[in-house]
Amino acid sequence: MSPSSATVASLGERLAFPVIRKRISGQDYAKALAIWRSNFRAPWPNLMPSGKYRGASGGVRKSG
Numbered sequence: 001m002s003p004s005s006a007t008v009a010s011l012g013e014r015l016a017f018p019v020i021r022k023r024i025s026g027q028d029y030a031k032a033l034a035i036w037r038s039n040f041r042a043p044w045p046n047l048m049p050s051g052k053y054r055g056a057s058g059g060v061r062k063s064g
Contacts, residue, residue: 003011005019012019 009019011017
């Protein structure tokens with residue numbers, strides 16, 4: 001469950017992080033999550049062959 005817009009505004013004011021756009025929609029959030037996932041996963045093909053990380057299930061565990 002997402003926080004209310006009042007909660008977000010209150011936290012923004014308290015932390016000096018202003019709310020610039022009040023419109024929040026599920027489609028925007030879904031798109032943001034898809035972009036985040038793509039950006040997060042992009043470097044893994046380059047990291048896995050280096051032996052820097054390993055995991056039988058594809059999970060992240062530091063080696064050594």
